[in-house]
Amino acid sequence: MSLPRYKMTMLAVSLGIATAMTGCSSNPKKEVVDTGPQSSEQIYIQNAEKALERGQYIEAAKQLEALDTYYPTSNYAQQAQLELLYVKFQQKDYENAVALAERFIKLNPQHPNVDYAYYVRGVANMEQNYAGLLRYTSLKQSHRDVSYIKLAYQNFVDLIRRYPSSQYAVDAAQRMKFIGQELAEHEMVAARFNIKRKAWIAATERAQWVVEHYPQTPQIPEALATLAYSYDKLxxxxxxxxxxxxxxxxxxxxxxADGSVNLRAARQDGSWLNRATLGILGRSEKNTVETTHPAATEDSSRSLINRLSFGLLDKPEQPATTLPATQ
Incomplete structure (x- = not known):
């Protein structure tokens, strides 16, 4: 008994598809085989430096990662790790920048430039809170998750405690001040919500936290007014x-005049500009990193100083043309 023509056509199409799929599965893509280093460690670092000078961060990362992989104990290894940390930050790959910083801190706790890794870790965590499209939405920073800036705050605390004379300590302290305002505002957002729903105890807890932990922030007047108002309601x-x-x-x-608290006026006493602009206005100018890292020795660092120091170090008059090894 013969099949109808349309059924024969469908059967032929199905067999054709099955054959094609079988052919694809029987010819998998060839695996990429690591053939080992393609250059010497000196060539890798030189190529990375040329790419950095041109702002070619993808190529720089490729060269630095190869150097780190194939010559992990070379004289350039630590310098490459710090420069790769810088490159990832410039690419706005903050998650990997944090991971690289933590790796460097763990492997090189006595390195003379380990404070740089502590600093970049904090800045990268801080930037993760402001990265992406949320920066330009109507959602205020204090309404978002603040876990990253809490991490950044602790990162800067670690930096200042361990290296109080670090060239990055002053900038870190300024960032801590800014983060404190953000965290205080985050608490006050919750306090306002609790007042709105007449959860007076919860409102007092949030306001008390601000008074105890962020006493130098612009949110203190509102926090005190919230405590006075909520305790009166209780x-x-x-x-x-x-x-x-x-x-x-x-x-x-x-x-x-009647002795009661003016809660509406208290809310206007906070850092309204910063609260209303996602931190784009009212943020320290140094929250935008430009930079150079102090990865090399005194001589070699002169060729990196303006590019890698987060704008904290002066531009050299005569950049070095050679790059001595970092010890």
């Missing part, structure tokens, strides 16, 4: 009055 007039007295001494305009 019926604890004595505690509420204590905070009102503090407001009278430090921020008298936040207390109304």
């Amino acid at each position: 019926g604890d007039r004595a505690t509420s009055q204590q905070y009102i007295e503090l407001l009278k001494l430090n921020y008298p305009h936040l207390v109304k």
Whole structure:
């Protein structure tokens, strides 16, 4: 019994597809075989330097990664690791920049430029909070997840504690101040929400956290006013009055003529510009990294100084043309 013509056509198409798929599976792509180093360590570092000078970060990363892979104990290894850290940051690959920084810190705890790795780790974590399209949305920074800037804050604490005289310590302290304002605002956003839903205890907890942990931030007036207002709503007039007295001494305009707290005015006393612009306005200019890293010795670092120091070091008058090995 013969099949109808349309069924024979469908059968032929199905067999053709099956044959093609079988052919593809029987001819898998050839695996890429690592043939080992293609150049000497000196050539790799020279090629990386040329690529960096031209801003060709993909090529620079390729050369530095090869050097790190094939010559892990060479005289250029540590310098290559620091330069690769810089390249990843410039490519806005902050996650890998953090990983490379932590690796360098672990493997080279006594390196004279390990403070650079501590610093970049903090900056990269900080930038992860501001990277991507969220920077340009209407969602305020304080409404987002703040886990990265909390990590960055701790990174900068570690840097300053371990290397208080580091050339990056002042900038790290400035960034900590900015992060403190962001974290304080994050707490106050939660406090405002709790007041709106009449969760007075939760509101006091958030405001108290700001007073205790971020006492130098612009959110302090609102935090004190929130405590006074919330304790009054809880019926604890004595505690509420204590905070009102503090407001009278430090921020008298936040207390109304009848002695009650002016919570609306207190909310306007915060860093409104920074709160309203996702941190794009009101952020320190140094939050945008430009840079050079101090990866090399004194002589070789002169050829890197303006490119790799995050704008903290002066541009050399006569950049070196050779790149001595880092010891």
